[in-house]
Amino acid sequence: MGYLSVELASQTRAHLNASVAVTDAELYRCLSRAQSDLLWRLPDDALRPLQAIVNGTLSSARADLPADFAREQYVWYGADQIDAHRVRAADMPLLTTPLYLASETNPFYRIFYNTVETEPCLELLTGDDDDDAAYRFYYIKEPPAITEDEDPLLGQELWPPLIYFACSRVLEANGRYAESAKAQSLYMRLCTMFMARYSRTLEPYDERPGDPRWPTAT
């Protein structure tokens, strides 16, 4: 462990002028921030190493979310693994109407902050407040911080955006704002490329991940 992170840090340094001062600890912190930023910027399909699954059993129709939870992908309910629908805020008043009536064959879920446990909580709506059925939770996890002992979770194809983001932060800290802005711009451009390849649109498409769909500005 750590071989990849040392290599990533070394490649990042290679993008910085020798006159730019930065310690290893600072560099790893910037790379960690880059990893977290990509987590929210890129489509799920581009973040395969961050996809995780939890199998568990509900307790009173609820379950604590994993400590590294960032955002959910799917919630499957019961032995038949029925896909539960997320309850949208605007739809909550409809929960008691026949159209939305939750049941074991038509389950809904919502996530809220449990003030007692002080952590996010998953709640399945199946018409049974004491439900203790099995569930399967697909989610995107928050990657651990990159250190000299902790390798980045993202694949090497995503290293270039990580490097440009970290360079942007280091240059900013060195007062080189114009160069920092340029590095940020390069980071955005690479993100746009990844987003275009993996974006899902409402228009029909053939394959998954999607064919490149360049921004309309072109």
Add this chain to the structure above:
Amino acid sequence: MAYGDITDELTEMVRYRLAEPTADRWQDADIWRYLTLAQLMLVQALPYGALAPWVSMRSLANLSGSTSEYDLPDDYVKMVAVAYKSIYAHFWPTAELNLLRVDAFVAPTEDYPVYTIAGNQVVFPFTTTGGTYELRYIARPPDMQGSAGARPSDPRLPWHDLMETFAVSMCRAQAEDVAEADRQQAAFADGIQVISVRYKIPDTVEGGPGDVPTPKWNIRL
């Protein structure tokens, strides 16, 4: 991690970006105040789907007969849903409350409850009886400000880099470095949009927080 460690990490990162490792021009209290403001900005700007795991609260309280107004929780920011005796109530705009009196067709009842928010209270504009009501609301995250000698609390929201960017922008503005403050503010706004778009549900699609539909918001080509 111990209480306050995450805030220490954020403070250190802001200081690194400001090139001021130890307090001189900007005190820790300034940075904590800006980080707190960043959290409040995010709570106002992001959609419910993004905020739900971190600041969406549930509160149960008793109804008392013939009382229509009930105080909102101290940490209330915005309402998500209100259930009156297990029946979800529909929101009714305060400006149109009078309509409930003059139009029998929309008159609320215990079986068809409505609510409005007025005077820092949730109001059920009909004759209530005993029982309970439930609020689901977006709460104000704890301030990241320590009292004298105490460590500041940790951020509730997970978007640490965005919070740091906002704090850097405020510090730069405080130092009258307007151009850099503006650049950081633009990055903060861009980040908000990135997260918001992820939780935007297209008109014809129902479901979870979807993948990004089209990358239109940060074109730099």
